[in-house]
Amino acid sequence: MYGFYLLKGVLNVLEEIRFSFFRRRLEKNEIQILESKFPYFSRLSEKHKKEFCEKLEIVLSSKKFIGRGGIRVVSAEMEVLIGATIVMVTFGWRRVRMPHFQKILIYPNAYYSTISKSYHRGEVNPKLGIIVVSWNCFLEGMTDENDGVNLGIHEIAHALKLENQIFYNGESEFFNPTIYQRYKMLAAAEIEKIGADEYSFFRKAGGLNEHEFFAVSLENFFERSNEFFEYNPDLYGALVQLLRQDPRVWVK
Numbered sequence: 001m002y003g004f005y006l007l008k009g010v011l012n013v014l015e016e017i018r019f020s021f022f023r024r025r026l027e028k029n030e031i032q033i034l035e036s037k038f039p040y041f042s043r044l045s046e047k048h049k050k051e052f053c054e055k056l057e058i059v060l061s062s063k064k065f066i067g068r069g070g071i072r073v074v075s076a077e078m079e080v081l082i083g084a085t086i087v088m089v090t091f092g093w094r095r096v097r098m099p100h101f102q103k104i105l106i107y108p109n110a111y112y113s114t115i116s117k118s119y120h121r122g123e124v125n126p127k128l129g130i131i132v133v134s135w136n137c138f139l140e141g142m143t144d145e146n147d148g149v150n151l152g153i154h155e156i157a158h159a160l161k162l163e164n165q166i167f168y169n170g171e172s173e174f175f176n177p178t179i180y181q182r183y184k185m186l187a188a189a190e191i192e193k194i195g196a197d198e199y200s201f202f203r204k205a206g207g208l209n210e211h212e213f214f215a216v217s218l219e220n221f222f223e224r225s226n227e228f229f230e231y232n233p234d235l236y237g238a239l240v241q242l243l244r245q246d247p248r249v250w251v252k
């Protein structure tokens with residue numbers, strides 16, 4: 001296993017070099033999609049917009065977007081908006097782009113999983129390095145940008161947490177261990193509150209386990225930053241340090 005991840009790490013570095021030379025460039029209409037449909041981007045300064053676009057180009061060059069369940073052609077909008085969500089969540093790190101997750105599968109609607117024998121809106125498969133989203137649910141999550149429910153952020157948060165656990169992927173241990181411990185301690189208190197049916201800022205799904213809570217807390221971190229900060233400044237502050245960014249800066 002050690003050798004496998006070491007090899008994977010070397011391959012990732014080589015890929016990194018390749019993508020910086022042969023990068024898929026964003027078209028004008030794609031930047032327009034970001035400006036009109038991705039509020040986080042439209043609020044950035046010109047300098048940060050440039051950085052965001054560069055990172056997005058690398059994400060789009062290095063991941064395969066595959067349509068499933070009737071989606072024959074993956075549109076530019078799908079690639080740009082899903083890619084932008086990855087860039088947003090990882091914007092605090094210049095180089096982190098989650099290389100372990102190379103494939104993004106896109107279903108039109110909630111899809112039936114033969115493994116869990118139930119309908120899914122999205123999921124992450126660390127064994128195969130796949131992130132799955134249903135496009136309808138992804139868009140629904142983006143419609144209300146202040147409700148703290150966003151499928152894209154949710155699934156990418158799951159992937160990010162897993163990516164951090166995978167050693168020798170060239171990006172290992174990008175979560176600062178001390179800050180991560182602090183976050184986990186504060187998160188456990190919230191999970192307990194949800195479990196005890198006490199009032200919590202976070203929705204019930206976050207109380208299931210630490211993985212779900214991480215995903216739900218990131219949805220709120222990006223969508224309801226000010227409210228989250230007011231509710232629990234320590235937990236919010238731990239996430240600012242962990243993700244190395246504070247979305248409140250961009251919120252108008």
Ligand SMILES: [Zn+2]
Pocket residue numbers: 154158211212215
């Ligand atoms: Zn989840």
